[in-house]
Amino acid sequence: xxxxxxxxxxxxxxxxxxxxxxxxxxxxxxxxxxxxxxxxxxxxxxxxxxxxxxxxxxxxxxxxxxxxxxxxxxxxxxxxxxxxxxxxxxxxxxxxxxxxxxxxxxxxxxxxxxxxxxxxxxxxxxxxxxxxxxxxxxxxxxxxxxxxxxxxxxxxxxxxxxxxxxxxxxxxxxxxxxxxxxxxxxxxxxxxxxxxxxxxxxxxxxxxxxxxxxxxxxxxxxxxxxxxxxxxxxxxxxxxxxxxxxxxxxxxxxxxxxxxxxxxxxxxxxxxxxxxxxxxxxxxxxxxxxxxxxxxxxxxxxxxxxxxxxxxxxxxxxxxxxxxxxxxxxxxxxxxxxxxxxxxxxxxxxxxxxxxxxxxxxxxxxxxxxxxxxxxxxxxxxxxxxxxxxxxxxxxxxxxxxxxxxxxxxxxxxxxxxxxxxxxxxxxxxxxxxxxxxxxxxxxxxxxxxxxxxxxxxxxxxxxxxxxxxxxxxxxxxxxxxxxxxxxxxxxxxxxxxxxxxxxxxxxxxxxxxxxxxxxxxxxxxxxxxxxxxxxxxxxxxxxxxxxxxxxxxxxxxxxxxxxxxxxxxxxxxxxxxxxxxxxxxxxxxxxxxxxxxxxxxxxxxxxxxxxxxxxxxxxxxxxxxxxxxxxxxxxx
Numbered sequence: 001x002x003x004x005x006x007x008x009x010x011x012x013x014x015x016x017x018x019x020x021x022x023x024x025x026x027x028x029x030x031x032x033x034x035x036x037x038x039x040x041x042x043x044x045x046x047x048x049x050x051x052x053x054x055x056x057x058x059x060x061x062x063x064x065x066x067x068x069x070x071x072x073x074x075x076x077x078x079x080x081x082x083x084x085x086x087x088x089x090x091x092x093x094x095x096x097x098x099x100x101x102x103x104x105x106x107x108x109x110x111x112x113x114x115x116x117x118x119x120x121x122x123x124x125x126x127x128x129x130x131x132x133x134x135x136x137x138x139x140x141x142x143x144x145x146x147x148x149x150x151x152x153x154x155x156x157x158x159x160x161x162x163x164x165x166x167x168x169x170x171x172x173x174x175x176x177x178x179x180x181x182x183x184x185x186x187x188x189x190x191x192x193x194x195x196x197x198x199x200x201x202x203x204x205x206x207x208x209x210x211x212x213x214x215x216x217x218x219x220x221x222x223x224x225x226x227x228x229x230x231x232x233x234x235x236x237x238x239x240x241x242x243x244x245x246x247x248x249x250x251x252x253x254x255x256x257x258x259x260x261x262x263x264x265x266x267x268x269x270x271x272x273x274x275x276x277x278x279x280x281x282x283x284x285x286x287x288x289x290x291x292x293x294x295x296x297x298x299x300x301x302x303x304x305x306x307x308x309x310x311x312x313x314x315x316x317x318x319x320x321x322x323x324x325x326x327x328x329x330x331x332x333x334x335x336x337x338x339x340x341x342x343x344x345x346x347x348x349x350x351x352x353x354x355x356x357x358x359x360x361x362x363x364x365x366x367x368x369x370x371x372x373x374x375x376x377x378x379x380x381x382x383x384x385x386x387x388x389x390x391x392x393x394x395x396x397x398x399x400x401x402x403x404x405x406x407x408x409x410x411x412x413x414x415x416x417x418x419x420x421x422x423x424x425x426x427x428x429x430x431x432x433x434x435x436x437x438x439x440x441x442x443x444x445x446x447x448x449x450x451x452x453x454x455x456x457x458x459x460x461x462x463x464x465x466x467x468x469x470x471x472x473x474x475x476x477x478x479x480x481x482x483x484x485x486x487x488x489x490x491x492x493x494x495x496x497x498x499x500x501x502x503x504x505x506x507x508x509x510x511x512x513x514x515x516x517x518x519x520x521x522x523x524x525x526x527x528x529x530x531x532x533x534x535x536x537x538x539x540x541x542x543x544x545x546x547x548x549x550x551x552x553x554x555x556x557x558x559x560x561x562x563x564x565x566x567x568x569x570x571x572x573x574x575x576x577x578x579x580x581x582x583x584x585x586x587x588x589x590x591x592x593x594x595x596x597x598x599x600x601x602x603x604x605x606x607x608x609x610x611x612x613x614x615x616x617x618x619x620x621x622x623x624x625x626x627x628x629x630x631x632x633x634x635x636x637x
Contacts, residue, residue, distance in 0.1 A: 254293045
């Protein structure tokens with residue numbers, strides 16, 4: 001056997017057996033090494049694809065017909081990849097980690113990995129025999145160490161294509177601003193008088209045009225005479241050239257997963273393929289399914305299961321000329337929102353995320369999971385519409401292959417612990433829902449392989465009074481914490497696949513989880529942080545005065561608002577929430593209640609028994625942080 005060190009330094013080019021139609025044509029291995037878990041190795045390399053623009057399954061890829069072709073008429077492109085696999089055995093399942101801005105999410109989060117052992121962590125996935133793979137799908141990543149894709153440029157019969165690109169941004173300072181969403185597109189002419197810069201106070205507000213003579217453009221960096229006004233919403237547009245065929249990112253995931261699942265000569269093989277996507281990559285998966293990429297060129301189903309986390313009802317801006325997949329400020333929240341085909345009262349179009357001609361025959365089992373951020377989100381993720389009619393007036397019965405979960409009282413991604421204040425008026429929200437995601441992954445695996453039904457969906461509903469319009473939120477009057485009840489929904493983005501854009505520009509209903517007297521959400525998976533609280537945890541956080549725009553939410557951020565320690569402190573603050581000493585007679589009594597809440601979650605399969613002690617440790621740390629801090633050291637401001 002070749003020694004591991006030599007194998008790591010040896011580049012291997014592997015041809016793919018089969019007919020000329022093979023979508024994966026060759027693979028270059030740049031490193032291959034054991035990792036710190038018995039029997040597992042990590043393979044890193046580059047995979048090359050070739051696809052036929054004339055194949056009807058590829059016709060949906062925008063500008064694929066305008067890409068340069070090889071002699072056989074196909075279009076070639078390539079992606080970075082990683083494979084973390086058992087060298088023998090395993091559970092016959094490959095998890096496709098849909099990377100987020102070029103970074104892996106599955107092993108770091110499910111394995112609680114980091115620090116000195118980033119490839120393994122606590123070995124959660126390896127102990128269960130999973131293979132984990134990544135493949136590049138995003139073209140606009142700035143760093144060579146990211147997992148990215150190289151796609152061809154579209155031309156008009158060999159002539160360059162130009163067009164306007166645009167993106168919005170909200171500065172925190174008056175300084176020149178680099179609009180990262182547009183950094184991949186160079187202006188054709190930095191002084192072009194047709195370039196525009198506008199400003200408004202809310203996304204729904206009227207835009208004011210800033211005179212062209214007051215600002216300059218260098219690449220994607222804008223300099224405004226007198227400086228930007230922090231907290232206002234600006235939008236930049238300019239003419240760019242040479243659009244990439246960005247939709248090939250969907251093809252890369254489709255054909256790499258299909259290669260692993262269906263080609264016995266692949267570097268890793270599996271009977272089942274699951275995909276996990278987080279935030280941006282959760283939106284990727286929603287779009288992947290909707291646009292019909294879950295069947296390959298040969299009509300075979302690609303993914304057996306999909307877990308789309310913290311995506312709300314949004315999709316991703318990828319399969320479009322001048323795509324901006326990086327943006328988090330304005331996700332593509334367009335009709336349809338829910339899995340099943342529904343009539344849209346705005347556009348009179350009937351369509352569904354999974355029930356449409358491209359997707360209906362190849363539906364996987366699906367988990368949609370969200371936090372309060374995706375319901376409240378100022379960027380328009382409108383999570384409620386994944387389980388409601390498009391008008392927001394009625395609850396839906398979910399299809400048999402779909403489950404929906406709210407991680408109550410959590411924010412988009414858990415904030416640091418101990419909680420700290422950043423751009424928001426309150427400290428960030430540290431509720432860690434990944435413990436429940438571990439349990440849901442185990443449940444998904446049993447659902448696919450053994451037919452065992454997963455835990456029941458749990459999310460806010462109109463018919464139970466746990467989902468309400470924002471104006472009806474029963475948030476308590478906590479001094480120094482403004483109520484979010486005045487917020488309004490964002491607008492739909494036009495769906496370019498449907499007639500008239502399917503109501504693009506129409507306001508989305510803002511329907512949000514109702515809260516209890518402490519301000520904590522009452523529906524969903526309530527981890528002990530929320531069900532046995534020492535704080536109020538929200539899915540929203542307003543911008544602090546120092547960065548302007550205090551009427552706007554900080555993108556993707558929630559709040560941690562601790563309880564007063566004593567009744568005297570509570571009364572001095574005029575805080576309506578009972579203090580810690582009024583709720584729990586001792587640390588031991590508090591932790592006893594936490595254990596009871598955790599055990600109940602285990603019984604409902606929203607938490608694994610093996611993770612209860614970790615949840616208890618976090619609760620104990622939070623008690624110690626709050627009760628031992630000097631008065632006023634932990635506050636909402």
